[in-house]
Amino acid sequence: MSLKSFIALWTHRYHKYTHIGKAHLLGYQAYLYFKGVKGKLQKGQKLIAIIRTEHFGDIVAAEPISRYVRSLHPDAHIVWFVKPSFSELVSHNPSIDEVFKEFCVTERKTLLDTGIFDEVIQLQFTNNNHCPKCQVFIDNPVAERRNINIFNYFNFGNLLEVFAQTGDLIPAKAAFPADDQPKLYLQENHRQKVDSLQLTEPFIVLHCQSNYAPKDWPAEKWEQFVHWLSDNYPYQIVEIGLKSNLNVSSKAYRNLCGQLTILETAEVIRRASYFIGLDSGPSHLGNATGTFGIILMGSLNDFPEYNPYSGSYGRQENAVFIRQKGEPCSQLSFEFVKSKVADVISLS
Incomplete structure (x- = not known):
């Protein structure tokens, strides 16, 4: 040695x-x-x-x-x-x-x-x-x-x-026996922080990068998606998360990655017209804050089709899952995602 x-x-x-x-x-x-x-x-x-x-x-x-x-x-x-x-x-x-x-x-x-x-x-x-x-x-x-x-x-x-x-609270493969809607407990300081950002409403929140690569959609598709949104809808587009991997020049786009705490991020999501993102932490914030979710999902490891959410996202009462059975998220085409998102926004 x-x-x-x-x-x-x-x-x-x-x-x-x-x-x-x-x-x-x-x-x-x-x-x-x-x-x-x-x-x-x-x-x-x-x-x-x-x-x-x-x-x-x-x-x-x-x-x-x-x-x-x-x-x-x-x-x-x-x-x-x-x-x-x-x-x-x-x-x-x-x-x-x-x-x-x-x-x-x-x-x-x-x-x-x-x-x-x-x-x-x-x-x-x-x-x-x-x-x-x-x-x-x-x-x-x-x-x-x-x-x-x-x-x-x-x-x-x-x-x-x-x-x-x-936790040994319920029998094997049983449904949760109480209110299954997740909640967050946002405070005045979180609201004041987001007030200070002076976000232009209405806006859509995007989360484009998870902590696990197999759940992700390629950056170039997100970039194409942002430009399509900004060209066709009157929304400001706000990206949240730890850091961005996008290169976007649209005036409608604003990058807040790395600038907010988790609950400040939740307050931004709460105020949004839509949350569009991946199966990741921020999508659970969307579920808990009651913002309509459009979630890009795919097969994950040994799970060709799965649902991580309880509450209104889990029942897809307040969310739409964009996926094709057996295909990973990375393989979702831009046209497929665009058409599904357009269907949702056209109904609002």
Whole structure:
């Protein structure tokens, strides 16, 4: 082994084991904190953990579970575990008493292994319970028993139904037994931020790039689509997301990518006439805010046809899915998408 390789190896090990040590320490500190919380609860009150840490579309999809658990345990102290970057999605939820901003899965395992929580509702399964720094996967015994994993989960229903099953809240492949419409809890600061953007109404929101390439539609087709929209309809076109991969010169187009928080983005979507995008986090914001959705979808891995949404999008009462069975999203032709969008807008 060369000196350079030796240094790289031990630098990696130092960072890994420092991270693991910090995770264990934070887990024990969290235990002491929740021991104090539990000590203040009244007799019979439960301390309940709900775990859905990522991704933000999944957290939005799982929101009805917070209300359902609250209905089952009206007096409980309910804690939602989430990654810090997504905490705003649950921090204003009136069904949640507290948000636990998770450092990593090792911290969570250390905390949960103490048994401090009376009930743990895991809305995750092994494949998405992972810390790359610790190189640790955490099992969900319920998901393991029901054989729900990253390769087959859409065989068990939409995302809300899948999460309710991994949390042992409903029987296998059962419908969600309560209000299944996701909600967001937008605040005045989100409205003020979007007011400051001075968006020209009416406008259409586009989301053109997901965090998973097989769900995407090519950039050149989006560019052609933007020009077609601007040439034929009186809408401003607003792109949202982390970053844009489009090269568009139309005066009707405005790029807000990377400029907004998740809930500020949701407020932009709420004000739009239409949300047009992919099966991705922002489409769940569209579902939760009540904006009509036009969703470009295709086959996904082992799922030739699937529906991730509950509520009005899931029932396609407030959404149209643009897809051709068995074809990935990338293979949808511009003409096919254009005709489907034109059909929707012509009815408004």
